[in-house]
Amino acid sequence: MTGAGTQTENATEHRSRWLLVLPAVVLVLVALCLRAPFAAVGPLLGELGEELSLSTGALAVVTALPLVCFGLVSPFAPALATRLGVHRAVLLGMVALAAGVLLRMAGAPGLYVGTVLLTGGIAVANVLLPAAARAEYGARSALVLGMVTASMAASASIGAGLAQPLAGAAGSAVTGLLLWGVLVLVALVAVAALAHARRGVPRPPAAPSGARTAVLRDRVALAVTLFFGLQSLSFYAMLTWLADILEAQSGSSPVAAGGTVALAAALGLPASLLVPPLAARRPGQAGWVLVGTLPVVAGVVGLLAAPTAAPLLWALLYGLGTGISFPLAMTLILQRTRDVAQTGRLSASAQSVGYLLAATGPLGVGLLHEATGAWEPGLVLLLVVVVAQLVVGIAAARPRLVGPRV
Numbered sequence: 001m002t003g004a005g006t007q008t009e010n011a012t013e014h015r016s017r018w019l020l021v022l023p024a025v026v027l028v029l030v031a032l033c034l035r036a037p038f039a040a041v042g043p044l045l046g047e048l049g050e051e052l053s054l055s056t057g058a059l060a061v062v063t064a065l066p067l068v069c070f071g072l073v074s075p076f077a078p079a080l081a082t083r084l085g086v087h088r089a090v091l092l093g094m095v096a097l098a099a100g101v102l103l104r105m106a107g108a109p110g111l112y113v114g115t116v117l118l119t120g121g122i123a124v125a126n127v128l129l130p131a132a133a134r135a136e137y138g139a140r141s142a143l144v145l146g147m148v149t150a151s152m153a154a155s156a157s158i159g160a161g162l163a164q165p166l167a168g169a170a171g172s173a174v175t176g177l178l179l180w181g182v183l184v185l186v187a188l189v190a191v192a193a194l195a196h197a198r199r200g201v202p203r204p205p206a207a208p209s210g211a212r213t214a215v216l217r218d219r220v221a222l223a224v225t226l227f228f229g230l231q232s233l234s235f236y237a238m239l240t241w242l243a244d245i246l247e248a249q250s251g252s253s254p255v256a257a258g259g260t261v262a263l264a265a266a267l268g269l270p271a272s273l274l275v276p277p278l279a280a281r282r283p284g285q286a287g288w289v290l291v292g293t294l295p296v297v298a299g300v301v302g303l304l305a306a307p308t309a310a311p312l313l314w315a316l317l318y319g320l321g322t323g324i325s326f327p328l329a330m331t332l333i334l335q336r337t338r339d340v341a342q343t344g345r346l347s348a349s350a351q352s353v354g355y356l357l358a359a360t361g362p363l364g365v366g367l368l369h370e371a372t373g374a375w376e377p378g379l380v381l382l383l384v385v386v387v388a389q390l391v392v393g394i395a396a397a398r399p400r401l402v403g404p405r406v
Contacts, residue, residue, distance in 0.1 A: 022194075023136045023137075023194060024133075024136070024137070024144050024147060025190075026187075026190045026191055026193075026194045027129060027132060027133060027136070027144065027147075027148050028147050028148060028150075028151045029151075029186070029187045029190050029191075030090060030094065030125055030129065030187050030190070030191050031125075031129060031148045031149070031151035031152045031155065032151045032152075032154060032155045032158075032183065032187065033094070033097060033122075033155065033180075033183055033184045033187045034122050034125055034126060034152050034155055035152050035153075035155035035156035035159055036155045036156070036158050036159030036162075036180050036183070037097070037100075037101055037118055037122075037159065037177070037180045037184070038066045038115065038118070038119065038122075038159070039155065039156045039157075039158075039159030039160050039163075039239055039265070040159040040160065040162070040163040040166070040176070040177055040180065041062065041063065041115075041163075041177070041240075042063065042160060042163075042239050042240045042241070042242075042243060042261070043160055043163040043164055043243050043254070043257075043258035043261065044163050044164070044167055044173040044176065044177070045059045045063075045240075045244070046254070047167060047172075047173035048062075048111070048173045048174070051172060051173055051174055052107065052108040052111060052174070053108070054108060056366065056369070056370050057366070057367065057370055059366070060362065060363050060366030060367060060370070061112075061363070062111060062112065062115060063236075063240040063362040063363070063366065064359045064360075064362050064363035064366075065112065065115045065116060065119065066115060066119035066122070066236075067232070067236060067355045067356070067358045067359030067361075067362070068355075068356065068359045069115075069116055069119035069120050069123060070119060070122070070123040070126065070351055070352075070355030070356075070358075070359075071351070071352050071353065071354070071355040071356030071357075071358075071359065072123075072352070072356070073119075073120045073123035073124065074123045074124075074126070074127050074347075074348045074349075074351040074352035074355065075348050075349070075352045076124075076348075077089065077093075077123065077124045077126075077127035077128050077344070077347075077348050078127070078128075078204070078341075078344045078345050078348050080092065080124060080128075081128055081131065081203065081204050081344055082203055082204050083203070084203070085195070085198070085199070085201060085203045086128050086131050086132050086135055086201075086203075086204065086340075086344070087132065087191070087194055087195035087198045087201070088195045088199075089124060089128055090124065090125050090128050090129070090132060090191055090195070091188070091191050091192055091195045092121075092124065093120075093121040093122065093123070093124030093125040093128070094121060094125065094184065094187060094188040094191055095121065095188065096117055096118065096120055096121030096124070097117075097118045097121035097122055097125070097184055097188075098121075098181060098184045098185060098188055099117055099118070099121075100114045100115065100116070100117035100118025100119070100120070100121060101114065101118055101177070101178065101180055101181040101184055102114070102178070102181060103117060103118075104118075104174065104177055104178065105174060105175070105178055111174070123351065123355075126347075126351055127344065127347045127348045127351050128344060128347070129145075129148050130145055130148075130330060130333055130334060130343055130344070130347050131204070131340050131341075131343050131344035131347065133145050133148060134334070134340045134343050135201070135340050141334065142276045142277050142280040142331065142334060143276070143277050145276045145327075145330055145331065145334060146272055146273050146274070146275065146276035146277055146327060147272075147273065148272075149268075149272035149275075149276065149326060149327040149330050150268070150269045150270070150271075150272035150273045150327075151272075152268075152272070152326070153265065153266070153267075153268030153269045153271070153272050153323055153326070153327075154266070154268075154269045156239060156265040156268065157262045157263070157265040157266035157268070157269065158262070159180070160239065160243075160258060160261045160262040160265055161258065161259060161261075161262025161263075161265075161266075162262075163176065163258060164254065164255055164258050166179050204340060204341040204344060218402050218403045218405075219395075220336055220396070220398075220400050220401065220402045220403075221336070221346055221349060221350075221402045221403075223392050223393075223395040223396035224329070224332050224333060224336055224346065224350055224396045224402075225349055225350040225353045225354055226353075226354070226357070226388075226392040226396075227289075227329055227332065227389060227392050227393045227396045228329040228332075228333070228350040228351065228354035229350075229353060229354030229355065229356075229357035229358050230354075230357065230358075230385055230386075230388055230389035230392065230393075231292070231322065231325035231326060231328075231329055231389055231393075232326070232329075232354055232355060232357075232358035232361075233357060233358040233360065233361035233382075233385055234296055234318075234321075234322050234325070234361065234382060234385060234386055234389065235322040235325070235326060235358075236358055236359075236361055236362050237361040237362050237365050237378075237382055238261070238264065238265075238318055238319065238322060239261065239265065239362075240362040240365070240366070241362065241365050241366065241369075241375075241378070242257075242260075242261050242264070242315060242318070243257040243258050243260070243261045244257070244375075245303065245307075245375045245379075246260055246261075246311055246315065248375060249303065249307035249308065249311070249375060250307055250308050250311035251308070252311065260311070260312060260315045261315065261319075263315070263316065263319070264315045264316055264318055264319025264320075265319055265323070266319070267316065267319045267320045267323040268319065268322065268323025268324075268326060268327075269323070271320070271323040271324045271327060272323070272326070272327040275288065275292075275324055275327040275328050275331065276327050276328075276330065276331045276334075279328060279331045279335075280331055280334070280335060283399030284397050284398055284399040285328065285331070285332065285335070285397040286393075286394050286397040286398070288324070288328050288397070289328065289390065289393035289394055289396075289397050290390070291324055292321055292322075292324035292325035292328050292393075293321060293325065293386060293389055293390040293393060294321065294390075295317040295318070295320045295321035295324075296317070296318055296321030296322060296325075296386045296389075297321075297383065297386050297387070297390075298314075298317045298321075299314045299315065299316075299317035299318030299319075299321065300314075300318065300379055300382050300383045300386065301383065302314035302317065303318075303375075303379055304376060304379050304380070304383070321386075325389070325393075328393075329350070329354075332396050332397070333346050333347050333350055336396075336400070336401055336402050337401065337402060338401060338402075338404070342402070342404075346402060361381075361382070361385065364378065364381055365378035365381065365382070366378075368381065
């Protein structure tokens with residue numbers, strides 16, 4: 001009887017462990033879909049321009065659309081969570097993402113409309129994944145958030161690295177973009193199962209009156225928001241134009257340049273696993289701001305001063321810095337808030353204002369190149385941005401909480 005009882009207890013414990021891990025697996029799978037569908041666009045800009053007869057300026061608009069959509073849709077994600085629950089709101093975002101991927105098959109109009117729809121869905125999931133992690137794991141959510149941000153970094157790397165091979169295998173750039181729908185559908189089914197299992201979980205309370213504008217009056221919330229926006233600007237400018245910069249400045253082939261960008265983006269994966277749990281151990285994170293910002297400075301300066309000397313090194317430094325800064329920004333959202341509801345609200349505010357700010361990066365670099373025929377003005381712009389990121393990051397890293405009205 002004792003042996004049978006022990007076996008039953010072991011089986012129960014094993015099942016409990018699986019039940020504990022499964023929500024994290026679902027959140028990681030969702031995060032794996034949140035970068036690849038548009039990270040794959042950057043390395044295919046030339047092919048898309050030829051297939052759809054789009055100019056460089058028109059393609060720059062395509063690359064800026066995701067960030068604009070993130071900024072415009074993010075403020076509504078907490079309200080969706082209040083109405084539907086966090087998990088069902090994430091599910092709704094995945095449905096929109098799947099529909100947008102399919103819609104991009106409809107020529108140039110479909111590319112624009114599908115991009116708007118899929119990035120709207122991504123915006124909802126972006127905002128609510130930190131709140132979902134906190135709802136599932138409470139005080140242990142920093143570790144899960146690290147896995148989620150690592151999955152986003154992997155998604156960006158996979159999207160950039162497989163863009164050219166998938167387009168070649170599919171016979172066109174547009175069809176190559178459709179193949180990401182397979183991964184999205186798998187994640188959609190998984191999050192639907194989790195949402196069904198959590199259908200009885202209480203929904204987050206409605207935001208306090210004036211919470212949407214309180215972020216602009218709260219110094220801590222504003223600093224976190226600006227840091228999120230500036231590091232996003234640097235990252236998406238890299239994801240969009242670094243391949244073209246490497247081709248023009250160092251003579252890299254399109255496949256080699258795309259592979260270099262993928263490798264640079266992949267550095268965010270180990271950084272995302274390490275930064276959140278380590279940064280959360282200390283009340284302040286100023287040291288991590290320096291560690292995340294200085295490599296980007298070095299990479300941009302290298303691309304400006306000696307682009308042919310060590311292009312791989314400059315790209316990897318850029319990727320390392322942005323790879324550290326993104327999970328750090330997500331961690332600051334977690335560390336500066338008081339509960340699940342406030343985490344969702346600050347995440348929405350930071351991503352709304354932050355991504356609207358970030359949208360100016362890819363668009364500005366692209367338009368500067370179209371106006372001047374050179375990449376140096378855009379790189380100088382990015383250098384100024386990174387210095388500003390360092391200043392606001394140190395302010396955001398101070399051990400303080402946002403006010404209760406945020």
